[in-house]
Amino acid sequence: MSVSEDPCLGVGAYALHALPPGEEAAFENHLASCTACRREADEVTQAAAWLGALEVRKPSADLRRGVLERIATVRQERAVASRRHRRQQRGLAWALAASVAAAAALGGVAWWQHSEADTAREQVADVRGGTDALADVLTAADATISTSRMPHGATASVIASRAQSRTAFVASGLPPLTGDRVYELWYGYEGRYRPAGLLSSAGGSQAQVLEGRLGEATAVCVTVEPAGGSPQPTTGLLAIIPVPA
Amino acid sequence: MRRGNDADVESDAPARRTRSSDDARVDELLIRAADGDEQAFVGVYDALAPPVMGLAYRVLRNEAQAEEVTQDVMVEVWRTAARFRAERGPARAWVLTLAHRRAVDRVRSVAAGRARELRTATLEHERPFDAVAEEVEVREDYRVVFRCLSELAGHLRLPLVLAYYEGLTYTEVADSLATPVGTIKSRMRQGLQRLRECLEGGS
Numbered sequence: 130m131s132v133s134e135d136p137c138l139g140v141g142a143y144a145l146h147a148l149p150p151g152e153e154a155a156f157e158n159h160l161a162s163c164t165a166c167r168r169e170a171d172e173v174t175q176a177a178a179w180l181g182a183l184e185v186r187k188p189s190a191d192l193r194r195g196v197l198e199r200i201a202t203v204r205q206e207r208a209v210a211s212r213r214h215r216r217q218q219r220g221l222a223w224a225l226a227a228s229v230a231a232a233a234a235l236g237g238v239a240w241w242q243h244s245e246a247d248t249a250r251e252q253v254a255d256v257r258g259g260t261d262a263l264a265d266v267l268t269a270a271d272a273t274i275s276t277s278r279m280p281h282g283a284t285a286s287v288i289a290s291r292a293q294s295r296t297a298f299v300a301s302g303l304p305p306l307t308g309d310r311v312y313e314l315w316y317g318y319e320g321r322y323r324p325a326g327l328l329s330s331a332g333g334s335q336a337q338v339l340e341g342r343l344g345e346a347t348a349v350c351v352t353v354e355p356a357g358g359s360p361q362p363t364t365g366l367l368a369i370i371p372v373p374a
Numbered sequence: 375m376r377r378g379n380d381a382d383v384e385s386d387a388p389a390r391r392t393r394s395s396d397d398a399r400v401d402e403l404l405i406r407a408a409d410g411d412e413q414a415f416v417g418v419y420d421a422l423a424p425p426v427m428g429l430a431y432r433v434l435r436n437e438a439q440a441e442e443v444t445q446d447v448m449v450e451v452w453r454t455a456a457r458f459r460a461e462r463g464p465a466r467a468w469v470l471t472l473a474h475r476r477a478v479d480r481v482r483s484v485a486a487g488r489a490r491e492l493r494t495a496t497l498e499h500e501r502p503f504d505a506v507a508e509e510v511e512v513r514e515d516y517r518v519v520f521r522c523l524s525e526l527a528g529h530l531r532l533p534l535v536l537a538y539y540e541g542l543t544y545t546e547v548a549d550s551l552a553t554p555v556g557t558i559k560s561r562m563r564q565g566l567q568r569l570r571e572c573l574e575g576g577s
Contacts, residue, residue, distance in 0.1 A: 141562030142544040146475050147537035149545065171462050173563065176570035178467035179519045180538045181474050184428030188444050193419065196445055200415060200452040205408070305459060308475060331457050 137166040144173040146308075150355075151363070154310070158353050158364045161304050162280030170307065206329065266290050266297040266338060277370045279303070279351070287349045287370040294342040296325070296349060296372065298335075305332035309356035314339055316346035317369065325349065327358045348372055396421070397464035404465040408455035415452055422466060423448055426473040432539055433477035443480055447473045478541040522572035530565035533558050 136159055142148050143156050160167050266272060266288055276286045283302040290296070298314055306312070312328035316339070326340040328351075339349065351368040400421045406414035426447050430440035451469055458468050523531060536547045548558040 138556070138559050138563065139544075141564070141566045142537070142559050144566055145534065145537040145544075145562055146478050147542065147544045147547065147562065149543050172570055173566035174471055175463045175467045176566045176573060177474075177534075177538060178463075178470040179569070179573060180523070180534065181429040181470040182425050182466060183516055183519060184432050185424040186428040186431050186440070187424050188427045188441060192441050192445055193423065196419060196423075196448045196452075197412075197416065199445075199449050200412060203449055203453050205410060205452065206454050206456050305457070305462075308471075329457075 136163065137169060140166060140169050141173055143170060144177040153308075154353065154355065154364045157306060157308065157310050158367065161306070161353060161367060164281065167304065174307070266293065266295045273373045275370050275372060277368050279368045285351060285368050285370055287372060289343055289349075289372045291343065291374075294344060296339040296343045296346075298325075298328075298337055298339055298349060300328070300336070300351075301334045303328070303332040303335060306330035306353060310353050311356055311358060312367075313352050313354040313358045313362070315350040315352065315362060316341065316343065317348040317350045318344075318346045322350065322362055324358060324360065327354075330356075343372065346372060347374070397466055401458075401460050401465045404451075404455055404458050405460065407452060408458065415455075418451065418465070418469075419448055422451070422469045425466070425470060429470060429473050430477045433474070433481055433541055439480060440477075443473065443476050447476055450476075474538070481541040518573065522569055525572060526565055526568055530561050530568060533561045534565045534569070537562065 139148055139152065139156050143153065146153075148156055160170055271292045272288055272290050274286055274288050276284060279285050279300070279302075281302070281304050283300060283304065285298065285300040288297040288299065296316075303312065307330075311330045314325040314328065315322040316325050323341060323346070326337060328335050328337070349370045349372060350362070350366045351370075352362040352364050352366055354363060400418060403414045403417040403421070407418050423444060427440055427444045430443040430447075431437065434440050434443065447469070450472060458465055462468075523534075526534070532551060533544070533547050536542045536550065537544065542550065544558050544562060545555055547553075547562075548555040551558070
């Protein structure tokens with residue numbers, strides 16, 4: 130690739146799923162920070178999808194039955210059965226998280242809209258099975274908060290307790306990812322990275338307690354990885370949020 | 375400031391003049407399915423499983439493998455329905471994009487079959503397009519797509535067809551057409567943009 134190559138040049142190949150895996154991941158990383166490319170990617174992906182709509186082939190009745198049986202047991206990414214209950218139960222912990230992050234990290238700017246907090250809270254409840262752990266980190270006596278700007282106006286905050294060796298991640302305005310990609314969090318220490326959990330590719334506002342222990346880590350980092358995550362970062366770091374010693 | 379960011383994200387959405395009349399109905403069903411409505415998902419399945427299966431079969435050319443991909447894709451649609459964003463395009467496009475990626479990944483995972491496909495594609499690269507021509511269902515929406523694809527100049531159409539239906543990467547397309555990789559990337563982009571313009575303007 131020449132230095133002067135248009136970074137959006139691969140958008141057609143991307144929409145056709147014709148970039149080799151490494152280049153595809155790199156391109157998605159670029160998409161996360163390039164509004165113009167992302168708009169074009171949506172456009173040409175839809176055009177490409179029409180190529181897939183030309184043919185119709187009826188799957189067997191067995192297949193239909195099989196799929197409909199399976200969905201009864203497959204848990205959806207955002208289960209909603211007990212959403213109202215969880216909302217009441219966890220509301221306090223989340224309100225705390227939101228106000229702490231907003232006030233401390235952004236100098237009191239009221240950036241956390243109510244509906245976004247709702248969405249994030251549901252995601253936290255779904256992914257972590259509750260926000261009690263989040264509240265624990267936030268209320269720790271030695272909790273520190275660090276905030277970094279991410280590409281495309283997203284904001285990421287890390288709330289860390291060295292005493293508990295636990296860390297919470299709160300982000301807002303994350304661009305949604307296309308394809309089978311997810312955001313992955315990492316503990317960083319002297320150029321080495323330990324996986325710290327995945328965020329939904331849906332983007333938006335998200336909050337969760339990181340997996341594993343903070344330990345000696347000096348930063349929390351974010352990358353875009355293939356679905357299921359990677360043992361080591363395979364793409365460039367989207368954000369590096371330092372954690373005070 | 376959060377509002378400002380959201381407005382930016384929404385302005386990312388492309389024009390939706392290519393949304394068909396049936397799309398709105400399926401979009402609504404998928405949104406209900408995302409809330410756990412299994413009955414709505416049955417509607418999504420009945421509307422989209424046949425094109426998913428058609429596409430999977432086109433790419434894999436094997437009934438059993440196409441059925442497996444279709445099953446995986448439809449269960450995945452149920453599981454991840456909350457990721458669907460109607461403002462970024464119709465559910466049909468979202469599901470078919472997922473199906474295409476799965477089918478192509480499957481083709482690529484079979485290394486021996488891959489080499490065979492590459493040879494076939496190199497030798498008769500017009501064939502897949504003609505085969506589509508014979509089998510295409512004569513719905514008005516599809517007729518427009520088909521006309522637009524036919525009207526693309528061959529040097530723009532071939533890279534699209536080889537990549538989309540044969541599952542070739544752009545470097546493989548470049549090899550099989552003996553054309554520089556940068557040129558192929560550029561033609562894929564240009565070809566899809568032309569296709570889009572035709573779809574939006576010509577129907």
